Structures are given as C-alpha cells and as structure tokens.
Amino acid sequence: MSRNTEKYKVTAKSRPRRKYKQLVQQKTSNQLKTKVQTIQTLPGAKQEYLTRAKSQTLAKSQTLIKQPTPKEHLVVSKPSLRNGRQIAWRLIAICIAPIAVCVNFTNYGPLIPVLQNELHINSGQIGLFSTLLFLGIALTNIPGGLLADLFGSRLTMLGSLILVSAGSLLFPLIPNFTWMVVCRAMIGLGAGAALVAGSHATSELGRYEALGQGLNGGVAQLGAGLGLFVTPQLLGPLGWQGALFVSGGLGILAFVVWLFVPSNKSDHIGEAHQQANPVTGIRSPAIWALGLANMGTFGLGNAITAWLAIYFTTKYNLPLVLAAGFGSIGLFAGIVFRPLGGLLLARTRQPLHFIRAGTIMAFLGLGVLALPIASLPLACIGLLLLALGTTLPYAAIFSTASAIGKTSPIGSGVAQGLIAILASPVAIAGPPIIGLLLEEQKNNFTLAFGVIAATFSIIAVIASMQLKAPNRRIKHSKLLMPRYQ
Template sequence: MLQKYLVAISAIGYFFYSMIQLSIYNTLAPTLLSSLHVSTGTLGLISSSYLITLAITLIPAGLLIDRFSTKKIMVITFILSVLGASLLALHLSLASITLHRIMSGMANGFAFLIALRVAIFWFPNKHALSTGLIIALSMSGGIAGTAIFPAVFETYGLRLGLWINSIVGLFFITLSILSFKDHYDEQLQAHRLLLSNLKDIFKNSINWTCGAYTGFLNLGVYVLASLWGSFYLINKYGFNNNKASEITSLIFLGIIIGAPIWGFFSDKLKNRQNLMIVGALLSAVFVGLITFISSTSLLILTGLFFLLGVSCSAQVLSYPVIAENNKQDCISLATGFSGLIINLIGAVIQPLFGVLLTMNFGLFTLYNGLNITLAMSFLVICFTSAVALIYLNNK
C-alpha cells in the first residue's frame, strides 16, 4: 500500500521539477530582454524550443516507456535535465538558455508520460481523480518557478539562484532512485514491440481530438503563465516583476485546485466529454474578461487568473479518455502521440503570440493599445475551438 504512494511522490517530483524549468523562464524573461538585448520575437522562438523538443520527444518516449524499465528511463532523463540547469547556472547566454530549454523540454516529455503511467497502473480504480491529483501537485512546480524563484533570485542573486535550481533537481533525483519502482503489470508488457500499434494510434480520431483540445487549453500555461503573462501585467498595469509573477502563478494554483475536482466529478458522473466542454467554455470567458476589462483592482485580476487556471485544468480529463480508448500495452505511446499535438500547438502559438504583440510597433509599445487586444483575442478563439472539437466529436 505504501509503495504506490512512494512511487507517486517520485513521479510527482520529476514532473514538479520539469514544471519549474518551464515556468522559471517567465521570471527570467525581463532580465534576458534587457541584459542580452533580444527582441520579444527572438525570446518567443527560444522559449518555443522547449515545446518543439517536448513534441519531438513524446512519441519516442512513449515507445521507450512502454518497452523498458520506467525507473531506469526516469533516472537517466532526470539527470540530463539537471545537467541542463547546471549549464545555465555556469554561463548565462543565448546558447546556454537554448540548450537548457531543449534539455528541459526532453525531460518534460518523459516526466509527463511517467506521471500519467503511474496513475494508470498504480491507481486503476480512480483513474481520472489520480491523474488530476498527480498533475495538480506537479503543477505546483509552476508556482515555484513564477512565485518563489523571483524571491530566490532577488535574495541570492541570479547565478546562485540558478545553482539552487540545480540542487533542487539533485534532491528529486535521489528521491527517485530510492523510492520509485516499476509496477508488476508494466514488467509483463515491457518488452513487447509496439511499432505495429502506431497505425492504430494514428487512425484513432479520439487521440487527435484530445490532443488538440488539451493543446488549446494548455495555452493558459504555455502563453500566459510561462512567458507573456508577466509582460502583460507589467506593461498594462505597472506591476513590478515579482508582483506580476505572483499573479501569473495563480494560473498554476488554479490548476492544482481544479484538476482533482474535474477528475473527481468525471469519475463520479461517468461523463468526461460534457465536463471538457464546460472547462473550455469557461476558459474562453475568463480570458475574454482578462482582455477586455479595464479594472486595475488587484483582487479582480488575481481572481481571473486563478479561475482561468481552474477552467484550463479540465484538460486533465483528456488523458483518461485516451487511456480508455487505446490498448493498454500502448497507452504511453498513444498519450505521447496526443502530447505531440499538444506541444506543437504550444510551439506554434507561443512565438505567434509574441509576433502579434509587436506587429508594426516598437518593443513594449504593444501593451498600450490594439496589439494586446488582438493577441489575447486570439487565445479566446483557441479556447472556443476546443469547445467545438469536443462537441463535434460527441456528435
């Protein structure tokens, strides 16, 4: 009984650390723009290298995890992630930042699939709830990256703060080595050749639909929480970097609270698709309110960013849907295929959002007028598209 919780904690630790690497970029972005003299478009492209690598990694990661020891793969890829973080601490440059994003994106692909695999094999009777809880707790890494690390950098300086980031990774690697264990059912399936299942996975429309749906709902994290949210708040409302990071971190807090709630009601009602529609619809509403209200009330802004996180967390329901509509011996591969779609959407829209912000204007003038409305309205369209996807799939 205790073993499955130790396994879950280890998987959460890996995913938690990978979310720090994603969200810490939001904290570093203002410093990078000023010290390295890069444009918002270049910044968006560097940031998207994380998502491109993540997308490329997911299908090979699914194949490897379905065939070989999950623990061995976990430890090896985790070490690579921490090496990337250490390289960033050694020398802050465009090259080291890009390499860190690439290595972190690779590790996130494995961390994501391993976390979902733990929910499937170790908690089969509460699949959606356990998926929601594991993802929710892992997402607290996003809060650490956007709310805690700004204070760490301010207190200890950028270089020492980046080394602290690496030390946190070493702690979780040690935890994984000591606590993680492969499930017995995984071992039975570990050496099957799964390449023949690629065709079935590719032809399954549910994998495409869930991938696109989750990709659109994940834009709250990829666009606002991990890159552009702080810039929006700093330049539209005049917040300092720490306060802006704290507000955007509430998206992660909303996901932490919302994910298990969506999972609980999904298991209880046995109706995942209708709840997915509600989540996407609410996400469109909350982004619309963030875009078009002119209130400078801190309470209203924090509330809207938090509620956006809650609504976006409905994306966790797509993973049980994928698992329930694919063969058990290729669940990680099917999830990896959908994850490819998820992260390609993020990789395209993250820099596109930056282009919309700066189109025909100089740096930072975008937050004074039409461009910010145009870029944020594009997110509303994306969330609305997620509603249409699930509705048409039900039909």
C-alpha cells in the same frame, strides 16, 4: 483439571478438520484404485488418456487436503498491504518528478536582467531559452511515450531525469550563450519524456489514476511557481549561478526517489508490456479529437498566461506587481483545480463532462477578456473562467488518453504523448501571434485575444463534441470510449 479440559477442548476443536482430511484421503485413494483397475483392462491409447486423468485427480486432491487454516489466510492478505505501500510510494515519486522538471520552465525568468548583463544579449536572444526548451519537449513527447510502453515508466523516467538534471547543472556552469542554449535544449529533451513517463506511471495506479493525474498536473504548476518565486530569493545569498544550481539538485532528488520505485514487472506479475504503435495513434480520430481538446485547455493556458500581466497593466493601468499577481492566478489555480478535477473525476467517472466544460469555459473566459469593456470585475470573472477551463479537465484528458491507449494497439504512453504534441501549436504559435497583433494594433487585446479564441479555442470546443460517452460506466481507468476508435 483445568489443563486437561483445555487440552480436550483443543482436541475436540481440531477433530472435525482432521476427520475431513482423512475422508478426503480415503475417497481419493478409492478413486485411484478404481482407475488403476480400469486402466489395466483397456488398450494403450485409452490407458494414456486415463493416466492424465489420474495426475489431474491427484493434483485436485492435494489442493483439497492442504486447505489453508485461518492463520494462513492472514498471511495471504499481506501482499495487499505491500501493494498499498507501493502505490503510496509511487504517488510520492510521481509528485516529485514534475516539480523537478517544471521548475526549469520559469527559473531563469526572474534572472533575465542579470543574464542579459552577464551574457551581453538582447531580449530576443534570451527568448531562445524558452523556445528551445519547449521545442525539445515537443520532440520527445512521442518517443518518451513509446519508451514507456515498451520498457516501463520507471526506466523511462530515470533516463529522462538524467537529462534534466545534467542540463540543469550544466546550464549555469559556463556563462556562455551558446553553451546555455544547448543546455536548455537538453533540459527540454529530458522534460518531454519525463512528463509523459509520469502520466504513464499514473495510469498504472488503477482506481487511484484520476487522483494521480490531478496531483501530477497540480505539482507541475507548483514546480513552475517555485521557479518563478523562489529563484529571486536565492539570487542574493547564492548568486545567479547558485540559484540555478538548485534546480539541478531537485532533479537529483527526484532521480534518487525513482530508483526505489518498484518496476512495472513487479507491479504486474506475468503481464507483458503494452503495444506501442504511433502510426495507429496518428491515424486515430479519437486521439486527434482529444488532443485538440487538450490544445484548447492545457495549451491555451500556457499561451495566454504569458500575456496576462501586460494585459492588466495596459488595459487597467495596474502596477506591475499587482498585474503580475493577477497574471499568476492561473498558475496557482492549477495547483488546486487540477487535483480537484482528479477527485471529482474519481467520484463521478464522467470525463466527457469535464473535457467539454473545460473547453467551453476556456473559450468563454478568453472571450470575456477580449471584450472592449474596461471593467475589472468582469475581467476577473473571465480570468476565473479561463483558469477553471484550462486546469480542471487535466486529469480527465490524460486519463482518457490512457484508456484509449490501453484498449487499442496505440499504447497509453504513446497516446498521452500524442495529445501533448497536439496541445503545443497554440503554446508555440500563440504568444508570437498575440505579440504581432498587439504591435500592429497598439496594444489592442480585443483583436489579439479574439483571434486566438476564434481559431484555437473554437477548434477545441468542436473537437470535444466529437467524443462520445459509453453506454455504461467503465470501472477504474477505462473511463471513456470515444466515438471514433
């Protein structure tokens, strides 16, 4: 008796749906009969027109008849879960690549005395390891962005990681100065395209873009820190060649991870790749303003950090180890402040505030360090302002560049490459200028830091003021539209 009751319940429950389908089929057949009779009485041209209407009506009726059941709705929701896994995997890949790239920026630094003895070179020659690296980065920032816009971030990243890994593995293979300089240039060429491809991949994360940009910048600082502090630990058990080989191993690991990252076409079905026009970007005042603001934050941090250890040793007579600890505060602050800036940006969606505040804090921090007052607490305040100003707006700057590129023929990859290029003058010219002024003025950091603040930093503050927020908030990646487009 209970089984019959259950069958009756199931039949009664499914009866309204079956009745609805029957009514739709009956209505559709009646409509078709009426249209066929009308077509038979009309001339040829109108008959052809009504034949199209017949096919459209059939298509609509079939979609109505095949309405999905609640179980089918559950099947339709599965792709969103798959997309969530793809985003998580892409975030992991985005975080691994900068570590593998940026570890090469500092891995040779602790080995300078050993390399000088092995290669029989002076300090000026070993400085070419850094010069050619950053020159290679500057040369491939724009081509890397162009390739990312045309072929996608995945293919660009894979090709770039091949260059970085090959250069890292070949660098310690032959203890010859010319050979090693060429390998450093190879690493730089791959690193410039890889960093831009990583930012381009981050711009495809939708609402997670701001967080991704912050993590991308934070792990880049982590990679530089690992190269600086892990390499000396590996020197004893592995030797200088083995310690440098580890950097190449990280590049191979990043390459393998990126092999499993979904391509752009699978992420954006039916969406064509972006336009990529570097000429339009070069002519855009918005890109120039944003790039100069990046020069006063990201570029300024790279230029000043190299001299902070000498600053605290000379001005405050601190031991070299303690002075190096103060000098690395900015490096480790970026590990925290860059992701923090991304989180705050995702919550507030006001990148203009972060960009302006960053340029102003960096200017004030450098100004405090340049004061002719020997006060260590005051210097720590200046160091904190400088660290905040050079790291917190990282996500806002690169997210804004991506938004400009997506809403114009420039392309997001090219836009990010251009602002990276515009940040390089202070990173390339700043350290030699500081060194020259210190040599002329007998370690007078007031003049050296003051000149940098009065030129590069002031220009960045003025440029950030030329950016204008939109009248309304724009969701996701379209965060800010500059005054000049």
